[in-house]
Amino acid sequence: MPTHQLIAKVLKNNALNESITVKGWVRTKRANKNVAFIAINDGSSLQSLQIVAEVAKFEDVLRRVTTGACIAVEGLLVPSQGKEQAVEVLANHIAVLGEADPESYPLQKKAHSLEFLREVAHLRMRTNTFGAIFRIRHALSFAVHQYFNDRGFFYLHTPIITASDAEGAGQMFRVTTLDLEHVPKTAEGKVDYTQDFFGRSTNLTVSGQLEAELGALGLGLVYTFGPTFRAENSNTTRHLAEFWMIEPEMAFYDINDNMDLAEDFVKYLISYVLEHCPEDMQFLDERFAKEEATKKAEERSAMGLLQRLHFVTKHSFERITYSQAIEILLNSSYHKKGKFVFPVQWGMDLQSEHERYLVEKHFEKPVIITGYPKEIKAFYMKQNPDGRTVAAMDVLFPGIGEIIGGSQREENLEKLSQRMQEMHVPQDVLWWYLETRKFGTCPHSGFGLGFERMMLFITGMGNIRDVIPFPRTPKNAEF
RNA sequence: UCCUCCUUAGCUCAGCAGGUUAGAGCACAUGACUGUUAAUCAUGGGGUCCCAGGUUCGAGCCCUGGAGGAGGAGCCA
Numbered sequence: 001m002p003t004h005q006l007i008a009k010v011l012k013n014n015a016l017n018e019s020i021t022v023k024g025w026v027r028t029k030r031a032n033k034n035v036a037f038i039a040i041n042d043g044s045s046l047q048s049l050q051i052v053a054e055v056a057k058f059e060d061v062l063r064r065v066t067t068g069a070c071i072a073v074e075g076l077l078v079p080s081q082g083k084e085q086a087v088e089v090l091a092n093h094i095a096v097l098g099e100a101d102p103e104s105y106p107l108q109k110k111a112h113s114l115e116f117l118r119e120v121a122h123l124r125m126r127t128n129t130f131g132a133i134f135r136i137r138h139a140l141s142f143a144v145h146q147y148f149n150d151r152g153f154f155y156l157h158t159p160i161i162t163a164s165d166a167e168g169a170g171q172m173f174r175v176t177t178l179d180l181e182h183v184p185k186t187a188e189g190k191v192d193y194t195q196d197f198f199g200r201s202t203n204l205t206v207s208g209q210l211e212a213e214l215g216a217l218g219l220g221l222v223y224t225f226g227p228t229f230r231a232e233n234s235n236t237t238r239h240l241a242e243f244w245m246i247e248p249e250m251a252f253y254d255i256n257d258n259m260d261l262a263e264d265f266v267k268y269l270i271s272y273v274l275e276h277c278p279e280d281m282q283f284l285d286e287r288f289a290k291e292e293a294t295k296k297a298e299e300r301s302a303m304g305l306l307q308r309l310h311f312v313t314k315h316s317f318e319r320i321t322y323s324q325a326i327e328i329l330l331n332s333s334y335h336k337k338g339k340f341v342f343p344v345q346w347g348m349d350l351q352s353e354h355e356r357y358l359v360e361k362h363f364e365k366p367v368i369i370t371g372y373p374k375e376i377k378a379f380y381m382k383q384n385p386d387g388r389t390v391a392a393m394d395v396l397f398p399g400i401g402e403i404i405g406g407s408q409r410e411e412n413l414e415k416l417s418q419r420m421q422e423m424h425v426p427q428d429v430l431w432w433y434l435e436t437r438k439f440g441t442c443p444h445s446g447f448g449l450g451f452e453r454m455m456l457f458i459t460g461m462g463n464i465r466d467v468i469p470f471p472r473t474p475k476n477a478e479f
Numbered sequence: 480u481c482c483u484c485c486u487u488a489g490c491u492c493a494g495c496a497g498g499u500u501a502g503a504g505c506a507c508a509u510g511a512c513u514g515u516u517a518a519u520c521a522u523g524g525g526g527u528c529c530c531a532g533g534u535u536c537g538a539g540c541c542c543u544g545g546a547g548g549a550g551g552a553g554c555c556a
Contacts, residue, residue, distance in 0.1 A: 039517095
């Protein structure tokens, strides 16, 4: 085991007047004739540790201790004479593990724009903001597993490479080992996929749901948590080409059980992060407040970040049907004054502006909408007795929009098969999916939570590219 | 993919009616300073004005095309 200590532990333990060794990256150095102060951060916490070094003793080494350099320090942990920190280390020995030429090192001891930091994503983890974000990202991942494990769910690894593009969830990335310069053709002149690696056309997964359903109809309660790929040319603050999705699937759950789980799950995740990352969350709360202050009054959030998170955990989500949503929109002053770009009428898909109105203006809290017209939803959703709606549910969050999409699944073989026919979903490719309805079918439900969208909500960040270490977006796969 | 905006020093940005040598703040370097807190003060170095073409006596500025970025929309998580 290494002999050095994590700064997070050093600050917590407060084992005063003991000799310790710490290693980390220099954030700033301040010096006068006699003494130099070095703030080093090792990523273990938001806090940096202050190193105090006598200039006379360390003159040569101090010249190489610049912002961004990596150093190892051995010294005595003592109470700080300064006001900003409780303890500091009186350096006895300083070793420069890696220099950082201050003229060319991109990060300076000043605030950088998020856009700039995206261009140096290989270094941005060394900043306060991204350190906090990725520590929280870890905690949030951990919370997901904790939640499901505690409730008897099994973590199911669904495939990344799939043959079915039947779900119709947008453009897919093709997976192939064929030589693109010399693609084998069939007699009819089409691409001969029988010569491809899997002997058929394959893609990266757009959802683990169909396979998760197979798991639920055997293991009972399962969830997936893995990468998901969409080749859509989406350029927004809420879309990635590669993102992480959590998809629980539950046997014997109806749409109401599904909603209960979704609400409880999301609240748990928020509470977990609030409890386990108080320092990072405090930092992001202040950051959020500064960001808000630069906005126009009408665009400002009514609540601070922490305030909003606490609010969400304490209040129940509003639950309405699609028809009720249309009713509310039709009666709204926005509609009457013609403020909506897209006209409101039963049967249309709710546009961003409508969802935002419901969540941010009308209810001012998360909203779950159920009972959508079957025409605008996927083939596998359970058809309601009214013959025109399905047991779908969308969970809408302020500032984010749709954070969860789910449904009770159609367990009736005939109805499912008929719907697939109507929507031109190839049944021969999905024979295995249909067999679960043929053999021992049962009511079941599930949903998908966009992990990065949850991150956006919890961290208060405005752009999804800033809550994943290395974002994949159209024209960007640099790192 | 559509609409709008942006691209000038390492970073954030200013620049004019199209006119000689392109500016500021921060960062960085050097010096000063008896414990600093993104230290302070002084001095200094630093430019492919995104790329290609065009108009013009003359283009950072005007025109055409391209690339990249941001925000919004659609698609969705």
